[in-house]
Amino acid sequence: MKKIVEVNDLSFKYDRDFILQDINLVIEQGDFMAFLGPNGSGKSTLIQLLLGSLKPTSGEVKVFGVAVEHFTDWGRIGYISQQVKNFNQSFPATVKELITAKLYQQMGFLKLSNSRLQPRIERALALVDMLDYQDRQLGSLSGGQQQRVFIARTMVSEPEVIFLDEPMVGVDSRAQDDFFQLVNRLNNELGITVVMISHDIHVVSSQANRVVCLVDRRLYHHQGDEFDYSCYLEGVRGKNRLVPEHLHQVVD
Template sequence: MDAPYIDIEDVNFHYEHTSVLRDISLIVSKGDFLSIIGPNGSGKSTLIKLMLGLLRPTSGSVKLFGEPAHKFSHREWIGYVSQKSNAFNTSFPATVLEVVMSGLAKKRGLFRKYSAEDRHGAMEALKAVDMDPYASRNIGNLSGGQQQRVFIARALISHPKMLILDEPTVGIDRQHVQSFYDMLAQLNRDRQITMVLVTHDVDTVSDRISHVACLNQTIHFHGVGKEFDRISDNQLQSWYGHSVRKVHHTTEDLS
């Protein structure tokens, strides 16, 4: 039986004398589409750093593919897209294709000349996120949503087994958010890429997501999406500390 992609057991984390996370246990298995939801200051970004092995827990264990996260060597198995990926200005001197191919730098070497095979792989990654018509466009001239799609393509070029996305819809117009999630769901379904989506918006939870973890310093809920659907708004409010309401979206083509 394959080890879970992410296995977090009894984790606590402190910054100096401040408790940030407590009693965190969480498993992400192959093929999951997990949404980690929680308010600002709930510890989501710290949890991501623990998952990536960038931080070590004060106590407990974090494993990636069965190995301690801080010792994990197959970094190409994990694609990471941050909430700041789309912070390019219009003068940034790189095309969309060049940005995507830069995702090969760790594997190929920073100054290695890219091959025709590399370019083909970059175009295939762009096709997967519906951005191949923009290959020659300057990255800084794209909208926020388009830039995030390009950075997902950059992560895809190394054929990761899992994508971790930290607040990926920051800077994306609300009318395009749902088509962005449709694209993630298609990658999860068609390419069998395991997804971990971090967000503070409860209303992103929809039928696209297989599992939900509700975090506010500790895990208040971790289960399948259908179980989360049955949680009352009052219960969510007690976890979040303020009024929240689940909104379920229909799948539309909002390109």
């Protein structure tokens, strides 16, 4: 199986405190991997390291076999973060303009839109059922609609892997359900690799084939079907903790 991401002996610290220490991780094509862990356990930090937005203190991250700091083929990677909605709501851009910009690398000498890109943009918008909104200004849409636009933007470059950092925080449950169904379809039908952080245990339990727990600066790997959800849920409810104690086994 093709390795999408490979992490070797990665450590990262803010100031003096290590957030992650000697991490090893391989994400393979077609995986649906969920990161679980309490707040502050370094889930978002790990994703940012995988995307090269943060530089590791030591160790290396390879994306599609290339060290992330030299990686340039960003169209193969999609990313939706929890900060995605923190944009200037009065930015005067239409949905179509924002999605077109994502195709920068596919544009010709002049970085302008052209008729060749139009079908791709429409396909991406149709995927999230937003085709009728392409000329609307981004700030005039509801939170759920904006979220769908950002998914369309991620999908327009036809990525092979998408990273989702709790993208549905603050969106109503109906929109969340639609979103997770879509992600599931992308993974099952199109074979797109999915890496996500989520506190939604139902999503993790029904969709992820691999679960990675972040505890005490380290990763613990589980296969999706081996992960003890009942123990996890009991812990969440009983002790009011996000990640309860549970057994960890290292899976090759």
